[in-house]
Amino acid sequence: MLPTIESQPQLEKLIQQYGVLPFFDSPIRGFSIWEHTPEELQFSDEEDGPWEWKGPICRNQQCAYGKFFSDKAGFVSLDIFKLFAAYRRNKYQLNADETRILNTIIEHESMLTSEIRKACGYKRNYGKKKPSAFDILTKETISEPKQPKTAPKAESFDKIMTRLQMGAYIVIADFEYKYKHDGTRYGWGLARFTTPEVLFENLFFDVDSIAPEDAKNQLISYLSQRLPFATPKQIEKLIG
Numbered sequence: 001m002l003p004t005i006e007s008q009p010q011l012e013k014l015i016q017q018y019g020v021l022p023f024f025d026s027p028i029r030g031f032s033i034w035e036h037t038p039e040e041l042q043f044s045d046e047e048d049g050p051w052e053w054k055g056p057i058c059r060n061q062q063c064a065y066g067k068f069f070s071d072k073a074g075f076v077s078l079d080i081f082k083l084f085a086a087y088r089r090n091k092y093q094l095n096a097d098e099t100r101i102l103n104t105i106i107e108h109e110s111m112l113t114s115e116i117r118k119a120c121g122y123k124r125n126y127g128k129k130k131p132s133a134f135d136i137l138t139k140e141t142i143s144e145p146k147q148p149k150t151a152p153k154a155e156s157f158d159k160i161m162t163r164l165q166m167g168a169y170i171v172i173a174d175f176e177y178k179y180k181h182d183g184t185r186y187g188w189g190l191a192r193f194t195t196p197e198v199l200f201e202n203l204f205f206d207v208d209s210i211a212p213e214d215a216k217n218q219l220i221s222y223l224s225q226r227l228p229f230a231t232p233k234q235i236e237k238l239i240g
Contacts, residue, residue, distance in 0.1 A: 001229055002036040008053040015063050015075045019226045020238065022074035023050070027237035028230045033074075055175040055189055064196060065172045066165035069238065078200065080222055082207050083215040085168035085196060088240065090212035092167030098160050102169050102195075110173055110194035113161070122157040161193075166240070173199050 005011050011033065015021045022032045033050050034042070041049030058065050063075045068084075076084050094102065104119050105111055117124065164170045175189025197204045216239070223235050230238070 001030050002032075004038060005033060005036050005050070006038065006041070008048075008056060011050065011053055012057055012060070012062065015057075016077050017226070019077045019080050019223055020069075020074065022069040022072065022238075024069075024072045024074075026069055026074075027234045028227065031227075031230070051189075054172075058172055058174050061200065064168075064200075066168075066170065067162050068166060068168070069240075071162050071166065078203065080219060081168070081196065081200075082203060083210065083218050083222075084239070085204070086207050086210035086215035087212050087219060088166065088168040089207075091240065092163055092169075094164075094167070094169070098163060101157075101160055102164055105170055105193055106195060106198075109198050110192050112176065112190050112192050114190065116161075116193065117157055120157070124157075169195065171196055171199060 002014065003010075005014070011021075024034050025032050030036075037050055041047060043049070043051070054065060057063065057075070061078070063077045064081045064084075065075050066073065068074050068076055068088075101116060101120050104116060108115075108119075111119070116122075161170075165172075170193050172191045173194045174192045176192055177189050196207075219239050220232070220235055223230070223239070224232070227235060
C-alpha cells in the first residue's frame with residue numbers, strides 16, 4: 001500500500017498521490033504515515049522525521065493539515081480540500097462557544113493555541129496527571145482536562161478546537177519552535193491556527209455555494225480512484 005516514508009519530499013508526493021493521508025491509524029488498515037515511518041525517524045534527536053516535516057509541508061501550501069480524521073491529524077491535498085470543507089462544514093454546525101473561538105481566530109487572522117486560550121478565557125488544567133507530549137499529539141490516552149471555575153462553563157477548549165478542525169473551519173498554518181542561545185531547536189512545535197480562507201486565499205471564495213451532498217459524492221468518486229485498495233465503506237468512514 002504505502003512505501004516506507006523516509007523524507008519530506010516523499011511524504012508530500014504521497015499526499016498528492018492519494019489526496020488524503022492520515023497521520024495515525026485510519027479506517028483503511030495500514031493507511032497512515034505513522035505505520036510506515038521507520039522507528040528511528042519517529043522521535044529522533046539527530047534526524048528530522050514526520051513531526052518536523054509537517055511544518056514545512058504546511059508552509060508549502062499544497063495541502064491542508066489538521067485533525068481531520070476521527071479527531072486525529074492528517075493531510076488533505078488542495079485539489080479536493082474545498083470539497084472536503086463544503087461537506088464537513090455542513091456536518092459540523094457550530095454552537096455559540098465554537099463560533100466565538102472561530103471569530104476570534106478570524107479577527108486575528110492567525111493565532112497560536114496559547115493565544116487563542118488567553119483571548120477566549122480558557123485555562124489549561126490536566127488535573128493530577130499530566131499527559132506526555134505523545135499523548136497530547138495522538139489524543140488517544142488522555143481524558144478531557146477539568147475546567148477551572150474561572151474558565152467558561154462549556155465544552156472543553158481542546159474539544160472545540162478539534163471540532164473546528166474536523167469541520168474544516170480552521171487549519172494549522174505552521175509550527176513554531178523555541179530555540180536555545182546556540183540556535184538549537186528544542187521542545188514541541190506550537191501550532192499556529194488560521195482559516196482556509198486566509199491561508200489559501202481565493203481558493204475558498206465560493207465554498208458555501210457547493211452543495212454538501214454533491215461535495216460528498218465528488219469526494220467519494222475521487223478517492224475511489226486514488227485508493228483502489230479501500231472499500232466504499234472504508235472511504236465513507238475516512239471522509240466522515
